Amino acid sequence: MALRLSLENVHYSYPLPGREDAPALTGADLAVEPGEVLCVAGSNGSGKSTLAQVCAGLLLPDSGEVLYGDAPVEGRAGLREFRSKVSLLFQSSEDQLFADTVAKDIAFGPKNHGLRGGELEEAVRRACALVGLSLEELGSRSPFSLSGGEKRRAALAGVLAMDPEVLVLDEPFIGLDHTGRELLKSTLERYREERGASVVIVTHELSDAWGLAERFALLSGGRLLKVEDKSDLLSGEVELSSLGMKLPQWGELVRELLGSGIAVTDPSDPRMIAGAMASFREARGE
Amino acid sequence: MRESAAGCGAGGSSIRVEGLRFSYPGSSTEALRGVDLEFRQGAFHALVGRNGSGKSTLARCMNALLPPSAGRVLSCGIDSASAPDRREIHKRVAMVFQDPDTQMVGSTVEEEVAFGPENLGLEPAEIRRRVDGALDRVGIVHLAGRQPARLSQGQKQLVAIAGALAMEPSFLISDESTSMLDYTSRRKVVELFMELTSAGIGIVHVTHFLEEAALADSVVILDGGAVAGRGAPAEVLSDPVRLRELGLDPLAVTLVAYELRRAGHQVPGDVLDVKELVSWLYA
Numbered sequence: 001m002a003l004r005l006s007l008e009n010v011h012y013s014y015p016l017p018g019r020e021d022a023p024a025l026t027g028a029d030l031a032v033e034p035g036e037v038l039c040v041a042g043s044n045g046s047g048k049s050t051l052a053q054v055c056a057g058l059l060l061p062d063s064g065e066v067l068y069g070d071a072p073v074e075g076r077a078g079l080r081e082f083r084s085k086v087s088l089l090f091q092s093s094e095d096q097l098f099a100d101t102v103a104k105d106i107a108f109g110p111k112n113h114g115l116r117g118g119e120l121e122e123a124v125r126r127a128c129a130l131v132g133l134s135l136e137e138l139g140s141r142s143p144f145s146l147s148g149g150e151k152r153r154a155a156l157a158g159v160l161a162m163d164p165e166v167l168v169l170d171e172p173f174i175g176l177d178h179t180g181r182e183l184l185k186s187t188l189e190r191y192r193e194e195r196g197a198s199v200v201i202v203t204h205e206l207s208d209a210w211g212l213a214e215r216f217a218l219l220s221g222g223r224l225l226k227v228e229d230k231s232d233l234l235s236g237e238v239e240l241s242s243l244g245m246k247l248p249q250w251g252e253l254v255r256e257l258l259g260s261g262i263a264v265t266d267p268s269d270p271r272m273i274a275g276a277m278a279s280f281r282e283a284r285g286e
Numbered sequence: 287m288r289e290s291a292a293g294c295g296a297g298g299s300s301i302r303v304e305g306l307r308f309s310y311p312g313s314s315t316e317a318l319r320g321v322d323l324e325f326r327q328g329a330f331h332a333l334v335g336r337n338g339s340g341k342s343t344l345a346r347c348m349n350a351l352l353p354p355s356a357g358r359v360l361s362c363g364i365d366s367a368s369a370p371d372r373r374e375i376h377k378r379v380a381m382v383f384q385d386p387d388t389q390m391v392g393s394t395v396e397e398e399v400a401f402g403p404e405n406l407g408l409e410p411a412e413i414r415r416r417v418d419g420a421l422d423r424v425g426i427v428h429l430a431g432r433q434p435a436r437l438s439q440g441q442k443q444l445v446a447i448a449g450a451l452a453m454e455p456s457f458l459i460s461d462e463s464t465s466m467l468d469y470t471s472r473r474k475v476v477e478l479f480m481e482l483t484s485a486g487i488g489i490v491h492v493t494h495f496l497e498e499a500a501l502a503d504s505v506v507i508l509d510g511g512a513v514a515g516r517g518a519p520a521e522v523l524s525d526p527v528r529l530r531e532l533g534l535d536p537l538a539v540t541l542v543a544y545e546l547r548r549a550g551h552q553v554p555g556d557v558l559d560v561k562e563l564v565s566w567l568y569a
Contacts (some may be wrong), residue, residue: 021312044439137522149337174465175384177336177494178535203466244470249497250536250562256564270538281551281567 001196003069003166005032005086010064012050024050026222027064032166037192037199038227039209042219043244049091051219052170052202056088073235078105084113087164091171097143101166102154105133109162119241127161131187149180156184160191167191168200173208185212206240207248211268218243230267233257299327300349301379301457301488305357308343308511317343319511320357327456327488330479332499332519334492334509341492345461348490349379362371362456364476377406380450384462386442390434395426395445402453420452423485424478440471447478457488465494476501481569496523496537500558520556528551539563 010028013021024047032038032055042048044191053059054066057079066073066082073082087109090096099105103124110123128135132155138146145152152172159167167188173181188199189212201209206216210230222242228238233247234255240246247255254267264274298472301324303565308318318340325348347359348354350366359366361375380402383389392398399420401462403413421427424444429437434445443463450458458480464472476498479489483503489504499505505522507515509532515522521530526536526544539557546553546566 043470044466134423147338155362171466175337175494178530179336179532179533181535204466241470242467246405246469252560253542253563256560260564260567268538270541270545274549277542278546278549278551278569284567 002034002085002198004034004067005198006030006067007051007054008065008067009068010054010061011257012054012059012062014050024201024222024285025054025061028054028219028222028224030055030217030224030227032198032200035192035196035198036215037188037201037209038215038217039206039213040200040202040219040224041204041206041209041215041245043204046219046244047221047222048202048204050222052168052200054199055166056086056167057083058088080136084162085164086168087159087162089128089156089159089167089169089172091174093172094148094151097146097151097154097158100142102143102146102179103139103142105154106158106161109158113162123161123163124157127157130191132183133157136228142213147217148175152176152180153183154202155197156187164197165195166198166200168202170202171204172201173203181208188212189242206245206251210248210250218245234267292315299362299456299488300360301362301490302323302360303344303348303357304360306344306347306354306359307356308340308347309355310343316355316431318347318509321511321513322506323516325457325488325490325504325514328483328486329503330483330489330491330501332491332493332502332505333508334494334496334499334505334534335514339508339533340511341508343511345381345459345490345492347460348457349381349535350375351381377453378455379459380411380453380455381459381461382443382446382450382463384465386439386446386466389446389449391443395421395432395434395437395448396430398445399452400447402449406453416452416454420448420534423450423451423482424448425474436494438471440474441474443467443471444478447475449484455487457490458482460489460491460493462492462494464491464498472498494535496529496534499523500537507534509533520558524556 007028007030010025012025013023015021028051068082075078097105106124106127107120110120115123133153192199203209215227216228216233218225234251250268254264259275262280264273266272266277302319303323306318306321307316309316333341350372353367364371364374366375390398393400395453396417399417400413403416413452421430424446424447434442464475483489493499500519500523505519524540526540529536537558539560541552543563544556553566
């Protein structure tokens with residue numbers, strides 16, 4: 001079961017030789033609650049990828065703190081321990097496969113974590129099953145011979161094989177079609193349930209995480225502005241367009257309906273929305 | 287002699303795809319299996335379909351990056367099978383891709399945009415005119431001296447589009463050029479596409495976003511390398527059951543309208559946007 005992962009007042013700048021550093025995070029505060037799906041959303045250049053890498057212990061804050069289970073992540077041993085619990089699926093993960101075979105590629109992470117022999121095989125097998133990739137069929141093939149969608153799944157399997165308590169994914173939906181997105185969503189949902197893991201989805205597109213995330217952290221200019229649940233986003237308190245984002249069409253519809261006094265509990269269930277609309281019309285007709 | 291910016295020239299003002307088949311070398315399955323389509327100049331066409339449906343392959347055949355295995359593509363009347371004519375097609379049919387980072391070669395925005403016209407061997411004054419015109423049309427004159435590498439993703443994609451427009455093409459083909467962009471940048475690009483059509487340019491926009499496709503003049507759906515649907519957005523995008531079969535994510539509004547119809551309510555069959563559906567409440 002995952003512990004609470006939090007960032008407190010994290011600053012991070014990229015050093016630029018001969019120039020002033022480029023600040024990417026300017027006081028980011030974030031808490032990922034155990035076992036939740038949290039969506040971190042922001043426009044291009046808002047600091048999303050940097051935040052994802054800080055969450056996974058790959059970039060160390062210039063100042064501020066990363067805590068796991070209320071203990072600050074400190075020192076070499078502490079960092080190693082933290083990295084064994086949190087894993088990141090990089091953006092464009094399909095371009096980051098490198099081993100001779102798919103099976104070796106997926107085994108790379110858990111092997112680095114010290115797994116060997118039967119344990120390692122089992123980790124790879126379990127990860128392949130989770131992402132729906134046939135190890136028998138594809139395991140001995142070169143990762144470069146896979147289709148785009150298969151490469152993505154192999155990359156995710158490589159991350160899941162490390163059995164992380166917190167899984168961070170940077171723009172995992174870009175370029176996936178409807179089937180691919182649904183498959184990814186169900187994989188994440190299942191992993192979270194079986195493992196008790198927390199899942200952080202970093203994206204520029206709210207619709208990607210709409211049916212999956214409970215809470216949405218909005219990032220702008222390297223700071224987290226707000227963490228909201230879906231109903232807060234729908235009430236229109238946050239001006240999403242000023243953050244370079246917009247509600248998915250589901251959200252726009254539910255917001256319009258709210259304007260007519262129609263409240264819908266699940267803002268992505270067509271049957272429920274249709275039912276609420278029909279009763280409203282009937283009530284007007286009477 | 288210079289071709290007019292918006293005219294295809296004598297050969298006709300469309301891209302015609304006739305019985306097009308294409309197989310990638312070494313692949314046993316056909317990526318395109320007999321496609322017949324016509325894309326008009328001055329119109330905004332959206333091209334949608336699940337991964338592997340043949341969208342990108344079709345886009346590349348239209349600007350002669352890929353030669354047909356069978357059938358033919360006439361871009362502005364020029365047959366892409368004829369190698370010497372391919373250069374003519376590249377001039378008339380420009381292309382922008384998903385990731386702007388892989389398309390940048392210049393050290394300033396201006397140089398970047400000048401790259402295409404320079405390759406055409408044009409006079410410096412003509413290059414200048416085209417670069418200025420393209421920067422102005424895309425609305426990035428203020429970025430002319432900046433380094434492309436230090437721009438935002440959205441700005442970079444606008445630079446790539448300006449570079450394509452500096453070729454003064456008759457068609458602009460966008461292969462998922464909006465998928466990495468945030469909403470603000472994406473809307474800017476789509477609005478630009480709509481403006482360009484009124485200037486006579488034909489747009490073919492490959493996208494995963496049906497909300498973008500709904501803004502087009504016409505939509506083509508590909509599936510398994512063949513045309514699975516074409517027509518106005520209201521005709522092609524309003525049947526969620528069919529779209530699901532084709533591996534597409536139907537618009538929320540069409541799913542709700544479908545449920546209302548199933549429950550016996552009379553909802554117009556072509557509703558695509560939120561306001562239209564909500565107005566049914568009061569109709």
